[in-house]
Amino acid sequence: MLSKTIYILDATSGLSSQLKKRHEMVADKLHVALFACILNFFQKWHVDCSNWRKKFPFLMTSIFPKNQSGVCALHVARHFNGTSLEEILTHVCIMFCLPCYR
Numbered sequence: 001m002l003s004k005t006i007y008i009l010d011a012t013s014g015l016s017s018q019l020k021k022r023h024e025m026v027a028d029k030l031h032v033a034l035f036a037c038i039l040n041f042f043q044k045w046h047v048d049c050s051n052w053r054k055k056f057p058f059l060m061t062s063i064f065p066k067n068q069s070g071v072c073a074l075h076v077a078r079h080f081n082g083t084s085l086e087e088i089l090t091h092v093c094i095m096f097c098l099p100c101y102r
Contacts, residue, residue, distance in 0.1 A: 004052045006031060007083070009059060009076055024054055060089035068094060 008023050035049035057080075064072050071094055079087045087093055 001047050004047070006052050006054045007080075008054055008056050009080065010056065020056070023056075027054060057084050058088070059085055062089070062091045064089075064091075064094070 006027050008027050010019075010023060031049065031052065038045050059076055060072070072089055075087075075089050075094060076085065079085045
């Protein structure tokens with residue numbers, strides 16, 4: 001909230017411009033809905049909803065099959081520190097952690 005940055009986490013490598021635009025549209029809708037909720041429940045909120053940047057942090061070095069998308073999402077959720085991944089998503093880290101996610 002303080003940096004007025006929206007981080008869009010997508011584990012697809014090299015977002016196409018069309019997919020990136022779709023993700024930005026979804027982020028915009030969620031952003032407006034979040035601030036509508038905040039304004040409804042909190043008076044004198046100290047952050048406004050205008051002029052927020054969007055960032056697509058680097059998440060992975062490998063391409064993963066569709067059936068591993070769940071474990072990839074868990075890895076990103078577990079290792080995202082608010083600005084970047086503390087451990088980049090690779091086949092090695094997924095294979096090392098896969099038994100604990102089953």
